[in-house]
Each structure stands twice: as C-alpha cells, then as structure tokens.
Amino acid sequence: MGLPLGAALAACGTSGPAPSGGGASGAAAGGNGGGGAKASYWFLSGPPGEAPRTAAVKRFNQANPNGQIDFNVIQNDAYKTKIKTAIGAGQAPTIIWGWGGGGLRSYVQAGQVEDLTSWFDQNAAVKDRLFPGAFGAATIDGKIYAMPCETVQPIVLFYNKKVFEKVGVQPPQSYGDILDLVKKFNAEGIAPFSLGGQSRWTNMMWLEFLFDRIGGSEVFQAVFDGEKDAWNNPASIEALTKMQELIKANGFIKGFSSITADSNADQALLYTGKAAMMLHGSWSYGIQQAQGGDFVSSGGLGFMNFPPIDGGKGDPSDTVGNPGQYLSISSKATPEQKEIAKKFFASGVLDEAEQKEWVGTGGVPIVNGSDKLFTGSKDAEFLNFIYGVSSKAKVFAQSWDQALSPTAAEVLLDNIAKLFQLSISPQQFATNMNAVIGK
Amino acid sequence: MSATTTGRTSSAVAPKARGGGVLPWLALPALLAFVAFAVIPLIGVLLLSFTSWDTLGTIQLTGLESWQSVLSDPGLPHALWVTFLITALSWAVQTPASILIGVFLAGHQRYRELLAVLYFIPLLLSSAAIAITYKALLDPNFGLGAGLHIDLLTQDWLGEPGLALGVVIFVVSWQFIPFHSLLYQGGVRQIPRSLYEAAELDGAGRVRMFFNITLPQLKYTIITSSTLMIVGSLTFFDLIFVLTEGGPSDATRALALDMYKRGFQANLMGAACVIGVILVLVGLALALLLRRLGGRDPNASQLEGA
Numbered sequence: 001m002g003l004p005l006g007a008a009l010a011a012c013g014t015s016g017p018a019p020s021g022g023g024a025s026g027a028a029a030g031g032n033g034g035g036g037a038k039a040s041y042w043f044l045s046g047p048p049g050e051a052p053r054t055a056a057v058k059r060f061n062q063a064n065p066n067g068q069i070d071f072n073v074i075q076n077d078a079y080k081t082k083i084k085t086a087i088g089a090g091q092a093p094t095i096i097w098g099w100g101g102g103g104l105r106s107y108v109q110a111g112q113v114e115d116l117t118s119w120f121d122q123n124a125a126v127k128d129r130l131f132p133g134a135f136g137a138a139t140i141d142g143k144i145y146a147m148p149c150e151t152v153q154p155i156v157l158f159y160n161k162k163v164f165e166k167v168g169v170q171p172p173q174s175y176g177d178i179l180d181l182v183k184k185f186n187a188e189g190i191a192p193f194s195l196g197g198q199s200r201w202t203n204m205m206w207l208e209f210l211f212d213r214i215g216g217s218e219v220f221q222a223v224f225d226g227e228k229d230a231w232n233n234p235a236s237i238e239a240l241t242k243m244q245e246l247i248k249a250n251g252f253i254k255g256f257s258s259i260t261a262d263s264n265a266d267q268a269l270l271y272t273g274k275a276a277m278m279l280h281g282s283w284s285y286g287i288q289q290a291q292g293g294d295f296v297s298s299g300g301l302g303f304m305n306f307p308p309i310d311g312g313k314g315d316p317s318d319t320v321g322n323p324g325q326y327l328s329i330s331s332k333a334t335p336e337q338k339e340i341a342k343k344f345f346a347s348g349v350l351d352e353a354e355q356k357e358w359v360g361t362g363g364v365p366i367v368n369g370s371d372k373l374f375t376g377s378k379d380a381e382f383l384n385f386i387y388g389v390s391s392k393a394k395v396f397a398q399s400w401d402q403a404l405s406p407t408a409a410e411v412l413l414d415n416i417a418k419l420f421q422l423s424i425s426p427q428q429f430a431t432n433m434n435a436v437i438g439k
Numbered sequence: 440m441s442a443t444t445t446g447r448t449s450s451a452v453a454p455k456a457r458g459g460g461v462l463p464w465l466a467l468p469a470l471l472a473f474v475a476f477a478v479i480p481l482i483g484v485l486l487l488s489f490t491s492w493d494t495l496g497t498i499q500l501t502g503l504e505s506w507q508s509v510l511s512d513p514g515l516p517h518a519l520w521v522t523f524l525i526t527a528l529s530w531a532v533q534t535p536a537s538i539l540i541g542v543f544l545a546g547h548q549r550y551r552e553l554l555a556v557l558y559f560i561p562l563l564l565s566s567a568a569i570a571i572t573y574k575a576l577l578d579p580n581f582g583l584g585a586g587l588h589i590d591l592l593t594q595d596w597l598g599e600p601g602l603a604l605g606v607v608i609f610v611v612s613w614q615f616i617p618f619h620s621l622l623y624q625g626g627v628r629q630i631p632r633s634l635y636e637a638a639e640l641d642g643a644g645r646v647r648m649f650f651n652i653t654l655p656q657l658k659y660t661i662i663t664s665s666t667l668m669i670v671g672s673l674t675f676f677d678l679i680f681v682l683t684e685g686g687p688s689d690a691t692r693a694l695a696l697d698m699y700k701r702g703f704q705a706n707l708m709g710a711a712c713v714i715g716v717i718l719v720l721v722g723l724a725l726a727l728l729l730r731r732l733g734g735r736d737p738n739a740s741q742l743e744g745a
Contacts, residue, residue, distance in 0.1 A: 081703050088494045106706070110496035198597070198686055255579030257687040258597030265578060274580055407493070410705035414689070421600075421688040 037336035038068045039094035039344070042083065045073040048286050048361030049150065052354050060348035067340040069095070077262075087112050092330040094337040095344070100137030100146055100326040101402040102409060108140045113328040117143045119342060126346050131366045133396040134324035137403070146326035147345045151363035152390045154321040155205045155399075158284060159277040159302040160270055163190060167276070171302060175213065175242075175309040182251045185276045191253035194275035196266035198258055200413040201401050203420045205279050205320070206246075208400060209306040210239035213314040217395040224403055226438035231430035235313070240419065240426030242309075247420060257421060264291060271295040279306070281321055282386050285379070286362040303382060305389050319389050320397040324366045359383065364390065411436045481719065488712035495706075505709030515714075517689060518697040525608060525693055526672045532612045533619055533668055534661070540616065541623020542653060562617045570681035573610050597683050600690030607679055607691050611672065619664045626660030627653060662733045666726055673722050694718050 043053045050073055057071045072093070074082055079097075086092050087107060096113065098104060107113045120127045126147075127135070134148035159171055167188050172178045182192040196202045211219050215235025222230040230236075246252075253275050259265050267284055269275040271292035278284070285303070289296040308316040327349065329341045348354075355365040359373045364386045374383040390396060401409040415432050418424045424432070488505055492498045509515055544555050561569070576583045577596040584592030597603045634652050643651065676695040679685065685692035685700065692700070694714060702711025 084494050084703075084706070088496075106493060106495055110493070112495060198684055253580065255595035255598045258577075258579065258595060258603070258683070260574075260684075263574075265581060269580055406704065406706040410700065417686060418688040423688055 037334060037340065038070050039333070039337040039340040041069050041071045041095040041097070041341075041344075042074055042079070042086075042093045043071065043097040044079055045075050047290070048283070048363065052150075052357035052361065055357060056348055056351070056354045057344075059351070059353060060344050063347070064340075064343065067336075067343060069340060069344060087330070090332055092332060094330055094333040095341050096328040096330055098146070098326045098328065099322065099402045100148075100324070101398050102405040103402065104138070104146055104326060104328065105140050106405060107328065108145050112331055113145050114331050114338065115143050115145060116147065116329070120144050123346055129367055130350075131324070131368065131390065133390070133393070134366045136396075137323055137398045138326050146328040147349060148324035148366055149327050149349050150325040150366065151358050152322070152324055152366050152386065152396075153282045153363075154319040154386060154389050154393070154396070155208065155279060155306075156282050156284075156303050156386070156389070157277060157279055157306050158270060158288075159304070160273055160275070160300060161302045162300050163273050163276045164302070171304055172307050174307050175312075177307065178251075179246075179249070181276070182246070182249055186250050190273070191269065191275040192250075192277060193252050194259075194266045194269035194278040195252045195256040196259045196261035196263075197252070197256040197417070197420055199261040200417050201399070202261050202266065202280070203416045204400055204413065205281075207239060207243060207416065208320040208397065209279070210242055210309070211236060212318050212320065212395075212397065213306065213309040213316070214239045214242070214312045216313040216315070217318055217397055220397065220400065223433075223437060228437065229434050230437060231433040236430060237426050240429055243419065244422060244426065247422060257417070267291070271300070283363070285382055289362060289379075297378070303385060315394045317389075317393050318395045318397070319393045321399060322402070323390075323396050323398055405439060408436045408439050484712045484715045484719075487708055488716050490709050492708040493706040494703075494708055501709065505707075505713050509710050509713040509717075514689065514692075514697065518692055518694045518714075521604070521689075521691060522673060522693040522695075524604060525611070525675060525691075526669055528604075528608045529611045529615075529672050530665060530668050532608060533616050534665065536612065537616050537619035537664065538623050538654075538657065538661075540620040542627050542649070544620060544624040545627035558620070559617050561614050564614075566614065566677040567681050569610060569614055570678045573606070574682055577606065598687050600687055603683050603687055603691050607682060610678060610682065611675065614678070615668070615671075619668065622660055622664045623657060626657045630656045659733065662729055666729045669725055669729065670722050673718060673725070694721075 041057060044050065054071065054073070057069050061068045083092070083096065083098070087096070087110070092112065096107070098107075104113070130148055131152060134152065135144060138144050138146040138148055157172075163185075164171065167184060167190070169181060169184055170177075172181055178192075185192040195206075208220070215233060215238075219230075219233050219235050219239075222233065253259070253269055256266075259269075261267075261280075264287055266278060267280065267288050268291070270278045271288050285296070285301070288301060292301075295301060305316070305319060308314070327341075327345065329338055333341070350365055350367055355367055355370055355373055358365045359370070359377060359379075362379050362382065364370060364383055365373075371384060371387045374380045374387070377383060397403075401413060404412060412433060415424065415429050419426070419429050487498070489500065489502055490498050491501045491505060540558070544551060544558075574597065575581075579585065579593060579595050579598070582592075582596075584590070584594070594602060596606050630653065634656070635648055638648050638652055674695050675693060676699065679691055679693060679696055680699070683691045685696045695718065698711045698714040698718065701707045701714065
C-alpha cells in the first residue's frame with residue numbers, strides 16, 4: 001500500500017518532495033532511480049525556457065548517476081505563489097529558481113537560502129566566466145546568495161520597420177524625436193506605441209527608462225537604498241510628468257489599460273502594424289518570431305536601445321531589465337543535496353550545450369564570449385545587439401519590481417497603474433511611494 | 440424507532456422528541472467537515488490578523504498593527520464601495536431577469552425546453568473560461584467590435600473604470616442568471632393552480648396575476664436567491680481577477696481581490712487576514728439581515744385563504 005500511495009503523492013505535485021527524504025520523491029519527474037541522495041529543482045514551464053532547462057538537468061543526471069536531480073516544471077504565475085508557500089512551509093526544493101533582487105532578499109532575511117560567497121571564492125572559475133553585471137541581483141548586503149543562470153534580458157525599443165517606411169519616418173534618435181513621431185503616427189491613424197497596460201510592469205518599463213535618461217541611474221538607486229523621500233527628487237517628478245504628458249498626447253494605443261502582456265496582445269499590435277513601436281523585454285523577439293508569421297524573418301522588426309532625452313543626465317548606454325535568472329540553494333536541504341546542487345552549478349549550469357539551446361531560442365546566455373555561438377544563427381543580428389547592449393551598458397539596472405521587496409513592488413505597480421490612468425498626479429505618486437521606501 | 444416506546448401519541452411531535460436517537464449522528468460528517476474546513480481556518484485567520492507574516496519568515500505577534508494599517512488605508516473604503524456596487528448592481532440586474540425567465544420556463548410554451556437547455560449553458564462553464572472568452576471578445580483592437588467594424592462595440596470596455604465595472608456585472612449576471620432562473624422556475628411550479636383559477640374567475644389579467652399571485656408566492660424563493668447572490672458576490676474573485684485584475688488601476692478591486700493582492704502579491708498575510716475577517720463579518724451581517732427580512736417564521740403558511 002505504502003509505495004503506490006507515495007508515488008501518487010509525489011506525482012500529483014501539489015506538495016514538493018520533502019527536502020529531508022529522497023525516498024518520497026522517487027517517482028517524481030526525474031525518475032531514473034539511481035542510488036544515493038537526490039536534489040530537487042523546480043523551474044518554469046513553457047517556451048522558450050522549458051526545453052533548455054529540462055535538457056540541462058537530464059544531461060547532468062546522465063553524467064552523475066549517483067547524484068541525481070529531480071525536477072518539476074511549474075507555470076510562471078503559479079510558480080511565484082507556490083515557491084513562496086513551499087519555502088515558508090520548510091518544503092522548498094533544493095534548488096530554488098528565481099529572479100534575484102527583492103524576492104531573494106526576503107528569502108535571505110528569513111534564513112532560507114545558503115550563502116554562496118565562500119563557494120564562489122573557492123570556485124572563481126565558475127564566477128569569472130559569467131557576466132559580472134549578473135551578480136548584482138544575486139548579492140544581498142555584500143554576500144552572494146544565488147548562482148546567475150540562463151539569459152540576459154534587457155528592455156528594448158522595438159519598432160515596425162514596415163510601418164516606419166509607409167509613413168516615411170526614421171527611428172527616433174532622441175526623446176524629442178519620439179514626441180514628433182507620436183504626432184505623425186497619430187495623424188496616420190496608427191498608434192505610436194503598443195502597451196499591455198493591465199500587466200502594470202509593462203508601464204513600469206517606461207518609467208525605468210525615463211528616470212534613467214533624465215536623472216541617471218542614481219535616482220532609483222536612492223530609492224533602492226532606502227533614502228528618505230527619494231521619489232521627491234526633481235528628476236523623478238520630471239520623469240513622472242513627462243510620462244503623463246506622453247499618455248495625454250495619445251502616445252499609447254487606445255485601450256492600453258485593458259491589454260495584458262500575458263496574452264501577447266501588445267506584441268500582436270506591433271507585428272500587425274496597428275502600433276509602430278513598443279518598449280518590451282528582449283524575450284518579446286522570440287514571441288514575435290513564433291507568432292508574427294514572417295514579420296521577423298522578413299526583416300520587419302527593428303530594435304534599438306531607448307534614446308537619450310535632451311538635457312538628461314543619464315548615460316545613453318544604460319539599460320534595465322533582467323540581468324539574469326538565479327538559482328539559490330535551500331538552507332533546509334541535506335548536505336548531500338547541497339553538494340549535488342553545487343556540482344550542478346559548477347558543471348551543469350550553462351554548459352556549452354545549454355548555451356547553444358538558449359541561443360537557439362533567441363536568448364543571450366550570460367556567459368562571457370557567448371557571442372561566438374551566434375555566427376550562423378538566423379537571429380545573429382538581434383543576438384549581437386542584445387550582447388552589445390548588455391555588455392556595454394554602463395549600468396544594467398534590475399527591473400524595479402524585482403529589485404524591491406514584494407511588498408514595496410506591489411505598491412509601486414499599483415501606483416503606476418493609477419499614474420497611467422491619470423487618476424493621480426506625479427506628486428501624489430511620489431508621496432505614496434515615499435511612504436513605502438525601505439519596506 | 441425508539442420513539443414509539445416513549446408513549447407519545449401525536450406523530451407530528453415525534454420527530455422533535457427523537458433527540459437522543461440516530462438523527463444527531465447523521466449531522467456529524469457535515470459538522471466535522473464544517474469544523475475542519477471552516478471553523479478552524481477561520482480561527483487561524485482571526486489569529487493571523489493580529490500578526491505580521493510575509494509567508495516566509497517567522498510569524499510575529501504585532502497586536503493591532505495590521506488592523507491599524509488596513510483600517511487607515513484609503514484602499515479599504517474604496518474596496519468596500521466597489522464590493523457594494525458589484526453586490527447591489529448585480530442583484531438589481533439578476534433578480535428581475537431571473538424571475539421573468541423563471542416564470543417563462545415554468546410555463547408550457549412551445550420550444551420552452553430547448554430554450555431552457557440553451558439558456559443553461561453559461562452555468563456549465565468555468566468562471567475563468569468565461570472571463571478569458573469575454574476578455575478576447577471585448578479587446579478594443581482584436582475583439583468583436585474591431586473584427587466586425589461595429590463602432591458601438593469598439594469601446595475600451597475593460598479600460599474605462601465605469602465600463603469595466605459594467606462589464607463585470609454583465610458577465611457575472613450572464614453567468615448566474617440561469618442558476619437563479621432555475622430556482623424561480625421551481626418556485627413558480629410550487630404555486631397551486633387553484634390560486635390562478637380563482638383569480639381568473641375574478642377577472643384578473645396576466646399582469647395582475649403576476650404581481651398579485653406569482654410575486655408574493657415567490658417571497659421565500661426571492662429571499663433564498665438574494666442571499667445566494669449577495670453573499671456570493673461578496674466573495675467574487677475568479678472572474679474579476681481574470682477579467683480585469685482589479686483594474687483599470689483599482690476600479691474593480693473588490694474586497695476579495697484586495698485580500699488576495701495583499702496576501703499573495705504584497706506578502707502581507709496579516710493585512711490580508713484582516714480583510715478576510717471583515718469579509719466574514721459583512722457576509723454574516725448580510726445573511727442575518729436577509730433572514731430577518733424573511734419574517735419570524737419561515738414555516739408559516741403562504742396559502743391562507745387559498
């Protein structure tokens with residue numbers, strides 16, 4: 001009786017395999033039944049990431065019959081809740097996949113993840129081959145708590161070349177150009193910018209660039225560092241004001257506040273030519289390629305870094321987005337499991353084969369020199385662009401909602417939605433946000 | 440069984456006298472389930488509302504801090520107001536429509552059964568599926584209006600605060616009117632024919648019969664259906680969450696949604712539990728109020744003089 005019941009429990013996946021016992025998880029997804037301890041690993045399902053993640057674990061398991069990793073794939077939104085619940089209940093997987101930043105900080109404060117600083121000191125080669133910028137979001141109070149992995153995802157200004165040609169205009173070189181383009185596209189009945197405003201973080205990408213280009217990266221850094229009234233910075237108010245001016249000038253597609261990014265409707269607006277431009281994460285390239293017919297392959301998709309703003313202090317090479325994804329080790333795991341995880345970090349994560357698979361999905365692995373893998377790829381132009389933006393950025397800031405604590409991030413996204421709805425003024429926004437600084 | 444040996448003569452009193460028999464035991468499974476899945480979690484929620492917990496670290500007793508932060512948050516009266524609007528408006532839309540459809544379905548017209556089956560379909564669909572479908576249909580750029588080039592339908596349905604609330608109420612009603620119609624259909628079928636025959640002899644028309652016989656006879660069905668609607672819409676979550684996520688900005692952020700966002704997105708379990716407690720209290724108060732409206736004795740005859 002005991003065995004089938006255990007198998008059913010492990011397979012149904014509503015509760016994670018207990019970190020203490022490899023036995024209970026014996027029938028879970030990994031399933032090659034080798035001897036010795038087993039580590040567990042949960043990660044996100046769906047394209048483009050599921051295939052490279054799964055393959056990396058399978059390769060590792062093949063090479064290490066005595067130290068296997070059981071994996072469990074979980075859908076994006078469900079994962080965010082599930083991993084928090086599991087960690088809070090002391091049922092976390094050995095390897096915790098995440099976005100670093102504020103979420104990681106909350107794990108660290110609860111003492112739930114391992115300090116990897118000394119391990120990285122001993123294994124300098126593991127650290128040195130990765131983009132140095134990827135470690136910022138893995139570092140909490142000077143200590144490294146996560147292994148950066150997967151791809152770098154800066155936010156990119158995409159545009160529809162065919163629409164630009166039809167209207168007879170050039171890509172913007174400055175924010176002034178953007179305002180001119182808004183008028184021209186509106187006159188042609190084309191929405192200047194697509195935006196999936198219901199998702200809220202989509203709106204946030206705009207503020208991230210306006211803040212950086214107007215006041216430099218130190219404006220948000222002050223917020224992140226918990227400086228009192230940091231949102232009252234004149235550059236901050238100016239950026240918020242410019243944001244609302246762009247909304248009032250019909251810079252965004254009508255009805256943007258009910259469009260979600262999850263359904264990719266915002267991207268459909270760009271490749272169908274209903275909108276001329278879109279600010280979005282670099283992962284959008286793969287989505288447009290998959291869903292936009294021959295839009296990408298026929299050279300319809302243009303891309304560039306966000307242009308400078310006249311008189312702004314920010315460095316035009318700065319960018320923002322996800323400097324990488326992150327793997328932490330649960331402090332509740334057994335020593336054997338922790339060893340397996342570290343071995344996976346050192347030999348499995350972003351090996352040559354995994355890098356190639358990420359490149360195949362249109363992603364740039366966070367490995368120094370991964371650009372040599374781009375030659376011959378049909379996406380070489382885009383991959384080189386992303387590699388250039390990421391490696392040349394003076395500051396690669398982490399997305400605000402990931403950098404802040406979940407509590408502050410929720411208030412931020414809420415107020416951003418209100419700012420875009422024009423239901424609060426820039427000063428009200430700053431006041432509301434100042435109230436949660438450092439929380 | 441043992442009641443016969445107690446010597447009671449009136450068989451009508453007998454069921455009440457069986458207190459020590461097997462009947463109380465029949466309530467036990469339901470009672471156990473209720474205690475395990477309703478009472479104990481409720482106590483947990485009440486206790487958690489006096490703590491601060493980010494779902495990761497240790498639970499810290501902080502007394503009234505969570506209560507203070509929630510009660511002083513302008514988001515709370517707003518969420519209460521949105522909840523009230525959704526409750527009141529969806530009741531006002533659903534009740535008349537359900538009564539009319541229920542009365543129609545209780546009749547014997549041609550094609551009535553076919554219509555009844557068709558009409559029942561929304562109830563068979565999951566809320567999430569309904570919400571995703573409506574969201575696609577109402578999309579301002581790719582939806583029904585844009586596809587058919589009908590300007591009237593090409594509105595920013597889920598992007599304007601007023602319209603979004605209207606859409607939520609419409610979709611909720613679309614989903615639940617069939618259910619309440621079913622209740623009313625049953626209610627109407629219970630009304631004795633003799634009442635209508637008598638009224639016909641007295642020369643009453645159809646409209647008059649509807650208002651003077653059908654409606655008064657449906658009093659308890661109306662109370663039952665209203666209780667279900669009102670208490671149900673207090674905790675309405677899935678459809679709104681998928682349809683608008685509480686937006687635009689916070690125009691459709693009802694209490695249940697506010698609770699979820701605080702608890703699982705902002706990691707403030709204490710504050711979320713405060714809202715949970717408030718929801719329970721409001722729900723209880725409304726349910727009691729509706730019972731009061733139903734009169735002192737729900738078993739009293741409605742057929743006096745019939």
